[in-house]
Structures are given as C-alpha cells and as structure tokens.
Amino acid sequence: MPEKKKQNKENKSGATTAAKKKKCKKASTEKEVSERQRRILEIKKTLVQQKEQLLQEAGFALNTLPDENAFPDMGDQATAEIDRNFMLRLRGREQRLLKKIELALERIDNGTYGVCDICGCEIGIRRLEVRPVTTMCIECKTEQEEEEKVIES
Numbered sequence: 001m002p003e004k005k006k007q008n009k010e011n012k013s014g015a016t017t018a019a020k021k022k023k024c025k026k027a028s029t030e031k032e033v034s035e036r037q038r039r040i041l042e043i044k045k046t047l048v049q050q051k052e053q054l055l056q057e058a059g060f061a062l063n064t065l066p067d068e069n070a071f072p073d074m075g076d077q078a079t080a081e082i083d084r085n086f087m088l089r090l091r092g093r094e095q096r097l098l099k100k101i102e103l104a105l106e107r108i109d110n111g112t113y114g115v116c117d118i119c120g121c122e123i124g125i126r127r128l129e130v131r132p133v134t135t136m137c138i139e140c141k142t143e144q145e146e147e148e149k150v151i152e153s
C-alpha cells in the first residue's frame with residue numbers, strides 16, 4: 001500500500017490530516033522518540049528470531065506428515081487423519097503469522113511500523129512488545145472486535 005505509507009509520512013511531518021475521532025498520543029520528547037525506536041529495534045530482533053523458528057518448524061512439520069498408507073488398521077488411520085489435519089491447519093496458521101511477521105519487518109525498515117492502520121495514531125510500545133505483528137492500536141482493535149461480535153451473533 002504505497003499510498004498509505006505516503007500518508008503516514010505526511011502525518012509525521014505535521015500535516016493537518018487529523019486522525020478521525022481520536023486524538024493521537026504521540027511520543028513527544030526526543031528522549032521518548034529514541035526510546036521508542038530502541039524498543040522497536042528490540043522487537044525487530046525478536047521478530048527475526050520468530051521468523052527463523054517458524055520456518056524451521058514448518059520444515060519439520062512437512063517432513064513428519066504421516067503417510068496414510070503406513071496405517072493399515074482403520075482406527076490408526078482415523079487417528080493419522082486427525083493428526084494430519086491438525087498439522088495442516090497449524091501450518092496455515094503459521095503461514096499467516098509468517099506473513100504478518102514479514103509485513104512488520106518491512107514496516108520497521110521503512111519507518112511505518114507501530115502506526116495504527118485505522119486511525120493513524122502510534123500504537124503503544126507496550127502493546128507492540130506483547131503483540132509485535134499488530135497493525136491496530138488497542139482502541140481500534142477493541143472497536144473491531146465489538147463489531148465482529150455483533151456480526152457473529
């Protein structure tokens with residue numbers, strides 16, 4: 001989304017594009033800004049490690065996928081099928097996480113990391129440390145979850 005990135009940069013340089021509804025709480029002092037950047041670099045290290053681990057585990061799961069023909073007994077076959085489905089699902093989840101990690105790393109590199117996709121405000125550093133791949137601030141995330149609940153019910 002190159003358009004979005006451009007917009008974020010303009011916001012940073014003091015343009016008047018105000019975030020809707022909410023007033024952004026931004027790291028203001030130079031000390032706060034450099035502290036945030038330092039912690040983002042720590043997050044980057046964690047993300048790189050997590051990515052490597054995921055890739056290793058994905059390779060491992062692929063190699064240990066049970067061979068259906070190796071279980072002639074029906075009971076065992078059913079169990080194998082469940083295991084296989086579980087692993088396939090796990091890989092799907094891991095793949096999605098991997099994509100999120102890659103996006104986060106990309107954002108760290110181009111300086112758009114930690115900015116909420118919805119309101120354009122900075123995401124709290126503590127939230128980023130707990131959920132490094134998040135692209136939404138806690139307020140927007142909560143709002144979205146409320147909406148999802150309404151749709152599901």
Ligand SMILES: [Zn+2]
Binds near residue numbers: 116136137138139141
């Ligand atoms: Zn937000």
